[in-house]
Amino acid sequence: MAELTSPIPEEKEPRRKIIIRWTIITLIILWLILPMIPLLIWSFAFRWPFPLLWPESWSLRAWELAFAQQTGVLAAIWDSVVIAVIVTVISIIISIPAGRGLGMYNFKGKRVVEFLLLAPTIVPPLVVILGILVLFIRYGLADTFTGVILVQLSPIMPYVVLVMAGVFSNYNPEFEEQARSLGAGPIQTFWYVTLPAIFPGMMVAGLFAFLISWSQYITTLLIGGGFVRTLPLVLFTLAGTNDTALTAAVSIIFVLPAIVILLITSRYVTGEDAAIGGIGGV
Numbered sequence: 001m002a003e004l005t006s007p008i009p010e011e012k013e014p015r016r017k018i019i020i021r022w023t024i025i026t027l028i029i030l031w032l033i034l035p036m037i038p039l040l041i042w043s044f045a046f047r048w049p050f051p052l053l054w055p056e057s058w059s060l061r062a063w064e065l066a067f068a069q070q071t072g073v074l075a076a077i078w079d080s081v082v083i084a085v086i087v088t089v090i091s092i093i094i095s096i097p098a099g100r101g102l103g104m105y106n107f108k109g110k111r112v113v114e115f116l117l118l119a120p121t122i123v124p125p126l127v128v129i130l131g132i133l134v135l136f137i138r139y140g141l142a143d144t145f146t147g148v149i150l151v152q153l154s155p156i157m158p159y160v161v162l163v164m165a166g167v168f169s170n171y172n173p174e175f176e177e178q179a180r181s182l183g184a185g186p187i188q189t190f191w192y193v194t195l196p197a198i199f200p201g202m203m204v205a206g207l208f209a210f211l212i213s214w215s216q217y218i219t220t221l222l223i224g225g226g227f228v229r230t231l232p233l234v235l236f237t238l239a240g241t242n243d244t245a246l247t248a249a250v251s252i253i254f255v256l257p258a259i260v261i262l263l264i265t266s267r268y269v270t271g272e273d274a275a276i277g278g279i280g281g282v
């Protein structure tokens with residue numbers, strides 16, 4: 001008789017999964033942190049002449065300047081947060097019905113709608129922004145917060161709508177029908193049935209929206225016209241100076257929110273939620 005291969009002991013399989021999981025987590029943390037180590041050293045370096053591998057002296061001057069009022073970093077952080085939060089909320093509100101329509105229904109011209117949705121990511125951004133700028137100047141939206149918020153929706157909406165379309169492609173509307181048959185109204189049905197089901201996908205879409213808005217430079221520069229100064233604008237201005245320590249400190253401030261948001265929402269990005277399973281359904 002042929003010998004049967006012995007199965008892997010049950011206690012070894014979970015241990016292997018734990019090792020693989022922590023290995024991946026460690027690699028991700030290293031991938032996020034290692035590029036920031038040179039910036040961190042530069043931000044505290046006072047004298048670091050070439051070819052020394054380590055600074056001669058250290059100082060908190062860069063961090064004191066980064067949070068000083070005259071540099072405008074704190075005001076830029078506040079403007080960036082306000083704009084990113086507003087853009088994220090608006091994009092989520094728009095993407096829920098749009099994603100539901102694209103993910104759950106087949107209709108004539110659906111491919112055309114999807115192509116138009118992806119058009120801002122295909123056409124060179126500068127061309128799109130210059131065309132929008134002409135209209136915004138005509139309607140008085142240039143050099144305003146409102147104009148910056150509206151123009152940032154252009155590169156963000158394709159990603160957010162496609163994520164929500166993937167979520168709704170695996171969504172089962174029968175739960176809503178059961179809720180309505182039990183007397184729930186439209187608001188109650190959405191709040192207690194639809195929202196919990198799509199919430200993980202909303203978190204992923206919101207993560208995309210916030211990070212894209214947070215890092216926008218060209219759109220804010222052209223539409224804001226220098227009157228709206230977000231953190232990327234301040235960072236690019238400092239990068240043109242000879243103050244490497246201050247530039248490094250502001251760069252760390254610029255990167256930290258993205259890492260914090262990614263860690264907070266990691267359970268939705270890497271979990272086994274229904275929303276994540278539906279992202280690839282488009």
